[in-house]
Amino acid sequence: ILNVEQSPQSLHVQEGDSTNFTCSFPSSNFYALHWYRWETAKSPEALFVMTLNGDEKKKGRISATLNTKEGYSYLYIKGSQPEDSATYLCAFVTGNQFYFGTGTSLTVIP
Amino acid sequence: EPEVTQTPSHQVTQMGQEVILRCVPISNHLYFYWYRQILGQKVEFLVSFYNNEISEKSEIFDDQFSVERPDGSNFTLKIRSTKLEDSAMYFCASSVLARNEQFFGPGTRLTVL
Numbered sequence: 001i002l003n004v005e006q007s008p009q010s011l012h013v014q015e016g017d018s019t020n021f022t023c024s025f026p027s028s029n030f031y032a033l034h035w036y037r038w039e040t041a042k043s044p045e046a047l048f049v050m051t052l053n054g055d056e057k058k059k060g061r062i063s064a065t066l067n068t069k070e071g072y073s074y075l076y077i078k079g080s081q082p083e084d085s086a087t088y089l090c091a092f093v094t095g096n097q098f099y100f101g102t103g104t105s106l107t108v109i110p
Numbered sequence: 111e112p113e114v115t116q117t118p119s120h121q122v123t124q125m126g127q128e129v130i131l132r133c134v135p136i137s138n139h140l141y142f143y144w145y146r147q148i149l150g151q152k153v154e155f156l157v158s159f160y161n162n163e164i165s166e167k168s169e170i171f172d173d174q175f176s177v178e179r180p181d182g183s184n185f186t187l188k189i190r191s192t193k194l195e196d197s198a199m200y201f202c203a204s205s206v207l208a209r210n211e212q213f214f215g216p217g218t219r220l221t222v223l
Contacts, residue, residue: 032209043114043201044153046211089153093209096166098143100153 002026004092006101013080014109020076021104023090027071032093035064035075038103039086047075047088080108112136114215116202122221123192131187131218133202141205142185143212144177146170146198153201159185160208192222 005024013019025033032051036044048057053068061078077084087103115134123129135142144156157167159177174190189196199219203212
C-alpha cells in the first residue's frame with residue numbers, strides 16, 4: 001500500500017499569519033503531485049499540478065514547492081484570510097492511479 | 111463555467127441491492143475517475159476510464175463494481191450487491207488529459223442499511 005502523508009492534520013491560524021504544510025510521498029515511480037483545496041460542502045478544487053523536481057508554483061497568496069528526490073511538497077499560504085479555511089489535499093500520481101493524503105484542515109480565525 | 115455534476119446527491123439502499131451512481135463529466139474532457147471517501151478516512155481512488163475502457167483500477171474496485179459510459183455524456187458507477195461497508199461519499203472527476211488537474215463533482219452520499 002502506497003503511503004501519502006500530510007502534516008499537520010489540522011491547523012488554526014490568525015488572520016494575516018502565514019502558514020505552511022507538508023505532503024510526503026514515495027520518491028520512486030513519481031509522475032505528478034496535485035494539490036487540491038476542499039471547502040466544506042463543496043467538491044475538491046485543483047490548486048496545482050506539479051511534475052518536475054524543484055517546481056515552484058504560485059496562485060495569488062498560495063504557493064507550492066516540490067522535491068521529488070526526497071519525496072515532499074510544501075504548500076504555503078501568505079497572509080491567511082478566513083476564506084482560506086478549508087482542507088488542503090495532496091495527491092501523488094503514479095501510473096494512472098491517484099493516492100490522496102488525509103489532508104490538512106486549516107482554520108483561519110478572524 | 112462548466113462543471114461535473116452527479117446524481118443523486120444522496121442514495122439510501124438496502125444491503126444486497128444494486129445501485130447506479132451517475133456523473134456527467136465536463137464535455138471536452140477525455141479521462142474520467144471515481145473515488146470514494148468513507149467517513150473520517152482518506153479519499154480513495156477506485157477507477158480511471160478513457161476511450162470507453164478502464165485504464166486503471168485499484169484493489170478496492172473488485173467484481174462487484176463496474177463503470178460505463180452508456181451514451182457519450184453520462185459516466186456511471188454500478189455496485190452490484192451493496193454491502194454495509196460500501197457506505198461512503200462517491201466522487202466523480204474528469205480531466206482533459208491523463209494525470210492533469212481533475213475537476214470533481216459534488217459527490218453522492220451512499221448509505222447502505
